[in-house]
Amino acid sequence: xxxxxxxxxxxxxxxxxxxxxxxxxxxxxxxxxxxxxxxxxxxxxxxxxxxxxxxxxxxxxxxxxxxxxxxxxxxxxxxxxxxxxxxxxxxxxxxxxxxxxxxxxxxxxxxxxxxxxxxxxxxxxxxxxxxxxxxxxxxxxxxxxxxxxxxxxxxxxxxxxxxxxxxxxxxxxxxxxxxxxxxxxxxxxxxxxxxxxxxxxxxxxxxxxxxxxxxxxxxxxxxxxxxxxxxxxxxxxxxxxxxxxxxxxxxx
Numbered sequence: 001x002x003x004x005x006x007x008x009x010x011x012x013x014x015x016x017x018x019x020x021x022x023x024x025x026x027x028x029x030x031x032x033x034x035x036x037x038x039x040x041x042x043x044x045x046x047x048x049x050x051x052x053x054x055x056x057x058x059x060x061x062x063x064x065x066x067x068x069x070x071x072x073x074x075x076x077x078x079x080x081x082x083x084x085x086x087x088x089x090x091x092x093x094x095x096x097x098x099x100x101x102x103x104x105x106x107x108x109x110x111x112x113x114x115x116x117x118x119x120x121x122x123x124x125x126x127x128x129x130x131x132x133x134x135x136x137x138x139x140x141x142x143x144x145x146x147x148x149x150x151x152x153x154x155x156x157x158x159x160x161x162x163x164x165x166x167x168x169x170x171x172x173x174x175x176x177x178x179x180x181x182x183x184x185x186x187x188x189x190x191x192x193x194x195x196x197x198x199x200x201x202x203x204x205x206x207x208x209x210x211x212x213x214x215x216x217x218x219x220x221x222x223x224x225x226x227x228x229x230x231x232x233x234x235x236x237x238x239x240x241x242x243x244x245x246x247x248x249x250x251x252x
Contacts, residue, residue: 001027001029002028002029002228002232002233003025003029003030003084003228003231003232004028004029004030005029006029006030006031006083006084007033007076007080007082008021008030008033008083008084008085008086008231009033009072009082009084009085009086009120009124010022010033010034010035010088011035011086011088011089011120012036012088012089012139013032013033013034013035013036013042013045014036014038014039014041014042014044014045015036015041015045015189015190016190016191016220017088017139017189017220017223017224018034018036018045018088018089019041019048020221020223020224021088021223021224021227021228022045022046022049022056023048023052023054023224024224024227024228025084025227026049026052026055027052027054028228030054031057032049033056033058033059033072033076033080034046034049035058035059035061035063036058036060037060037061037062037063037089039058039059042058042059043058045058046058059075059076063116063117063119063120064111064112064116065119066119066122066123069116069123070119070122073120073124077127082124082127082128083133083134083135084134084136084137084231085120085124085134085135085136086136086137086231087116087117087120087136087137087161088138088139089112090112090113090116090139090157091109091112092109092151092191093105093154095150095151096150098152098153109154109156109157110153110156113154113157113158113160114157114160114161114164117138117161117164120136121138121168121179124136125177128172128175128177129172129177132175132176133176133177134177134178135178135179135180135230135231136168136177136178136180137181137182137231138161138164138165138179138180138182139182139184139223139227140161140162140181140182140183140242141154141158141184142183142184142185142186142244142246142249143155143158144157144159144160144161144183144242145162145242145244145250147159162183165179165180165181165242166242169239169240170240173240178230178239179239179240180235180239180240180242181242182223182226182227182242182243182245183243183244183245183246184218184222184223184245184246185244185245185247185250186208186217186218187219187222187223188205188217188219189220192204205217211249211252212246212247213247213249213251213252214247214248216247217247218245218247222245
């Protein structure tokens, strides 16, 4: 198994890409810590992991709280060790013109999407340095690579994650630490479905799929597979990369 005897700390582990990653990582032998601000959702993820024969633990965490993040990492190290950090927790906003986005909306995205990644990274690096190895995978977005009209605040934060990934990878590489990002295209999770009826979403999904060469949107498992690769030893000579997983959208 690709992650046998390894421990992965996954933020946003209670739903969407985080839940898919937790399930996928556990299936490959990892002990997963599913951390989420919604503790009940994290518990549900762990129940699914355990029902499939994997090992996991749920942890309530607001990634905006650096002290809480550091304490969660320390507790994980003491109990299980730590090999992988998946900085996945994130939020978005409805499509709005840039001048329509409120300061509060902008600040919320910066706090979760940027500061959350920062807090996780600086919390894990001391342990990774001490043991001389570790893998960090950050969830960015295609919007952080090419930008997304009407999603300017989201694009701002995900662009920051991409460049932060590159900067930290160059800095900590000599310590045996790899840092990469996954940049998904639109994926069928609760985030794009928010505030839409099932019928509205299915219609939008079909229309958007026509813009993708592979003629479908991404599924959480598609992104989890990319995360798994970057977290595994198979990617041992890959660092500082922003892996676009978008069904060919950006090639058009």
